[in-house]
Amino acid sequence: VELREIALRQGWSLNDYSLTATGSGAAAEGEERFFEDEVDLYAFLGLDWMPPEMRENRGEIELARRHQLPTLVTLGDIRGELHGHTTWSDGTADIAEMAEAARGRGYAYWAVSDHSVGLGMVGGLDPERLQAQAAEIAKLNDRWKSQGVDFRLLRGCEVEVLADGTLGLPDEAMAALDVVVASIHSGLRQDRETITARCLKAVYNPHVDILGHPTGRIIGVRPPSELDVERVLQACAETGTVVEINAHPSRLDLSDVYARRAVELGCKIAINSDAHEREGMEMMEYGIATARRAWLRPQDVINTYPLEQMLGFLKDRRGPVQRT
Numbered sequence: 010v011e012l013r014e015i016a017l018r019q020g021w022s023l024n025d026y027s028l029t030a031t032g033s034g035a036a037a038e039g040e041e042r043f044f045e046d047e048v049d050l051y052a053f054l055g056l057d058w059m060p061p062e063m064r065e066n067r068g069e070i071e072l073a074r075r076h077q078l079p080t081l082v083t084l085g086d087i088r089g090e091l092h093g094h095t096t097w098s099d100g101t102a103d104i105a106e107m108a109e110a111a112r113g114r115g116y117a118y119w120a121v122s123d124h125s126v127g128l129g130m131v132g133g134l135d136p137e138r139l140q141a142q143a144a145e146i147a148k149l150n151d152r153w154k155s156q157g158v159d160f161r162l163l164r165g166c167e168v169e170v171l172a173d174g175t176l177g178l179p180d181e182a183m184a185a186l187d188v189v190v191a192s193i194h195s196g197l198r199q200d201r202e203t204i205t206a207r208c209l210k211a212v213y214n215p216h217v218d219i220l221g222h223p224t225g226r227i228i229g230v231r232p233p234s235e236l237d238v239e240r241v242l243q244a245c246a247e248t249g250t251v252v253e254i255n256a257h258p259s260r261l262d263l264s265d266v267y268a269r270r271a272v273e274l275g276c277k278i279a280i281n282s283d284a285h286e287r288e289g290m291e292m293m294e295y296g297i298a299t300a301r302r303a304w305l306r307p308q309d310v311i312n313t314y315p316l317e318q319m320l321g322f323l324k325d326r327r328g329p330v331q332r333t
């Protein structure tokens with residue numbers, strides 16, 4: 010609609026891929042211009058082409074005119090995942106099988122992040138089992154290294170944020186991991202103050218790298234919690250805690266609106282399929298779609314970074330930041 014008005018102001022009436030001169034501009038009335046594609050049409054009107062996800066009249070026209078449209082993240086930018094499960098908790102495939110699936114998607118890394126203890130039904134990992142899992146991960150990584158394969162499994166955990174905001178693992182156990190995702194799975198009906206304070210407590214723990222599926226919504230099943238998302242995102246920006254877009258189509262949590270807000274506040278994002286089976290990784294595309302509607306660029310999303318850069322980012326954020 011906005012494009013139609015821009016065309017009109019220049020003396021053209023817009024119909025699909027052609028323009029007809031109204032006579033109010035430089036061209037004679039009735040003159041027609043046809044365009045092969047949108048790129049040409051936009052260019053004729055003095056605009057850079059914009060992907061459909063951006064056409065929401067949120068300032069994109071002005072950016073297109075100034076040639077300052079952001080380059081949105083694509084599926085091809087994703088180099089790995091930081092949240093997924095194996096048979097060590099409630100996944101259906103073992104570590105090697107999940108790694109195979111990740112490699113099959115061209116990823117350079119995949120974080121084994123099974124549930125910690127503290128989640129009722131699932132036999133979660135305690136420090137002892139995490140240690141045993143580390144041995145299995147190291148063995149696989151050694152094998153790939155000796156074969157010259159450019160792929161690495163990361164040691165992670167989806168740590169349970171308990172009802173009072175304490176975590177399912179002690180700090181020492183989390184410190185030994187490459188990446189820690191903290192998530193709330195139960196007590197999602199707590200009142201706003203309680204669940205927000207609980208979530209903030211997790212965010213302020215320096216060992217927590219990523220806040221997983223922040224609002225806990227399951228589309229069509231469970232509404233988002235009462236969480237004060239704005240306040241939590243501010244805390245994530247302050248502490249450098251990465252916020253997840255959980256790509257599963259039933260979650261899409263953060264939503265595009267909150268994801269955009271997170272980046273405005275200065276947060277980084279991780280897009281994770283939270284796969285519990287090999288095919289689960291295919292859900293990544295829904296996370297990408299959400300990220301694009303949020304206008305996220307590759308640099309906003311840490312799992313577009315090459316492995317060393319991504320690990321360096323996590324290390325830096327755990328490092329000198331002062332926590333309260």
Ligand SMILES: [Zn+2]
Nearest residue numbers: 167192221222
């Ligand atoms: Zn979870």
Ligand SMILES: [Zn+2]
Nearest residue numbers: 092094167283
């Ligand atoms: Zn998970």
